[in-house]
Structures are given as structure tokens and as C-alpha cells.
Amino acid sequence: MEYIRKYSYFEIRKKAKAVEIEPLLPEVNDQVLNELNSVLAMAFYETNRHVKLEISKFDTLPFPVIEKLIKYALDLREKNRVLILSKPRPPIRKYIKTFSLEELILIL
Template sequence: MEQIRRYSYFEIRKKSKVVEIEPLSGMLEGEASKEFQSALAMAFYESNRHVKLELGNVKTPSIATVEKLVKYALDLREKKRVFIFSHPSLPIRKYLERFRLTEIILIL
């Protein structure tokens, strides 16, 4: 059973084993940043599912945003859950590989 919640900047789908967060705009900065943090908190506290972030239409986010996502991934890992990046841009992928963060964040 899939539940879908649509907000101003994000769409959240709850599936059987994963919560999918998909940005509706191409940015994770500014106004969308506040809603993004709320969406991540909701995915973390409301369920015990893995979290998948769809990054296919997102332009390259700032390093500060990526660092927040890494911290979030570490928090999920403590709870024995996985944070998944789906279709990240090449700079994000290189950043994660360079600092060996691919053990913390699964890349699809």
C-alpha cells in the first residue's frame, strides 16, 4: 500500500520498506530547505523504513546541504536503516566516492 503526501516543494511516498522523497523543484536551497528538513525529520521519526531521496532533477546542491545529508545518513545508520541517493549528479557522486561515504549512503 502506497501513501502519497504532496507538499509545496516535495512529494513523499511511503511504500512497504522505504520512504521516497522526491523534490518537485530543482533546488534544495532557500525556502525548499526548511521543508526539506521537515520531510527528512518526518521520514526519520514517523516510520522505521529506509529513506530514498530522488535526486534526478536536482541541480548540484551546496556542500553544506550534502554535509547535512551525510549527517542524516549517519543517524539513519545508527537506527539500522539505509539512506539511498537515486540518480545523484556527478559532483555529488564524486564527493561521496572521494571521501569514502558510499559505505554510509547507497547510490542507485
């Protein structure tokens, strides 16, 4: 069973064990960040599944986005769920390894 919900900047697919969030644009601006906050909140409160975020379109992420994702991963961890980052680019992978976030965020 797959349920798809489209927003202005994101598409959400609810699968059996995870909620997949895919950005529709390769950039992050204030509107995208606001919608990301809403989408992440929806994935947290409306489901009890892991959250997979497709980030292959982004070369880098602004610090407010990284900060939001780390806080979100901590909240998910409290609920025995995991934030999964799918296909991050090398600079994002390096950031995660530099700050030892591999145990907090799963990378695919």
C-alpha cells in the same frame, strides 16, 4: 500499499520498505532547505523504513544540504536504516566517492 503526501517542494511516498522523497523543483533555496529538514525529520520519526531521496533533478547540491544528508545518513545508520540517493549526477557521485561515503550512503 502506497501513501502519498505532498508538500510545497517535496512529495513523499511511503512504500513497504522505504520512504521515497522526491523534490518538485530542480533548485535548492532557503525555503526548500527548511522543508527538506522537516521532510527528513518526518521520515525519520514517523516510520522505521529506509529513506530514498530522488536527486536526479539537481546538478549539484549546496554544502549545507550535503552536510545535512551526511548527518541524516549517520542517524539512520544508528537505527539500522539506510539513506538511498537515487540517480545522483556525476558531480554528486564524485563527492561521495572522494570522501568515501559509499558505505554510508547507498547510490542507485
